[in-house]
């Protein structure tokens with residue numbers, strides 16, 4: 001357990017310092033070449049290369065050679081997981097999360113004592129980027145090709161030539177909004193998030209993806225009473241459990257939806273009831289809850305204090321309190337996420 005945690009930190013360093021990117025696609029790299037390419041100290045380069053090889057992440061050709069002459073190689077499959085931000089195999093955001101959680105651990109310790117919270121902004125750029133990059137491959141590869149097409153009436157409306165309007169609530173760095181716009185060339189998307197830094201990142205991401213003219217981002221509290229509209233699709237991806245006021249946000253989503261509009265929630269695929277010991281998804285969600293989502297939700301008062309492990313019955317209760325007539329679990333299969341359609 002400790003070994004996994006420590007090695008994950010060395011992966012984080014390799015990512016942040018650009019070491020994997022410097023190694024990828026090259027037919028062997030020496031410590032001096034890595035140090036030169038990434039702009040790091042050569043002694044540290046040697047130690048990191050040896051450690052990564054010992055951990056089985058890098059291959060080394062000539063183990064018996066003088067350390068300075070050894071050539072290290074990043075296998076293609078490992079390069080994909082460590083350097084390709086749109087690959088479904090991309091794993092470095094998990095290491096970034098670990099670093100972000102480590103940074104706020106003293107504040108979380110305090111929060112455990114006081115019952116207070118740790119604001120999402122306090123997780124800093126590492127937390128923001130980890131969240132954005134962890135979900136980016138899913139939104140780039142699955143959202144517009146599998147998930148939304150699995151809801152035929154929604155898919156049909158988004159394909160229509162008269163531009164459908166989509167509201168993406170708590171959009172973070174905007175990859176879900178961008179994924180929808182890329183998949184459906186006529187749609188117009190408005191993304192809303194409270195966090196200014198996330199919205200700045202989202203605007204830059206949309207411009208770089210070439211959809212800045214159809215995807216607009218707004219710094220807005222998604223629970224604001226004045227929020228209303230006539231959107232054909234209103235989405236919230238992996239955020240309801242983080243919100244201090246989930247009922248207010250779900251009620252606002254109802255107001256944002258047009259009369260025939262659809263409200264779609266994606267959240268964690270946790271078990272229907274507490275059971276211990278749990279499977280790996282349940283264990284992962286509880287760690288997120290303790291290290292991030294529960295403290296983030298408790299940063300405001302009053303708070304529903306949901307935590308990451310939001311069971312279907314909890315969401316159903318929030319939806320009822322927000323005035324919805326019903327909640328439908330959609331038949332979309334994913335290891336970590338579950339999809340809900342809320343009926344107005």
Ligand SMILES: C[S@@+](CC[C@H](N)C(=O)[O-])C[C@H]1O[C@@H](n2cnc3c(N)ncnc32)[C@H](O)[C@@H]1O
Pocket residue numbers: 120131132135169170171172173176192193194195198220221222223236237238239242243244
């Ligand atoms: C776990 S992140 C999810 C971001 C994004 N949907 C994704 O899938 O990567 C939760 C987001 O909820 C946002 N948030 C929290 N409270 C909010 C509120 N009242 N209104 C709008 N956004 C809010 C946070 O700023 C954060 O970006």
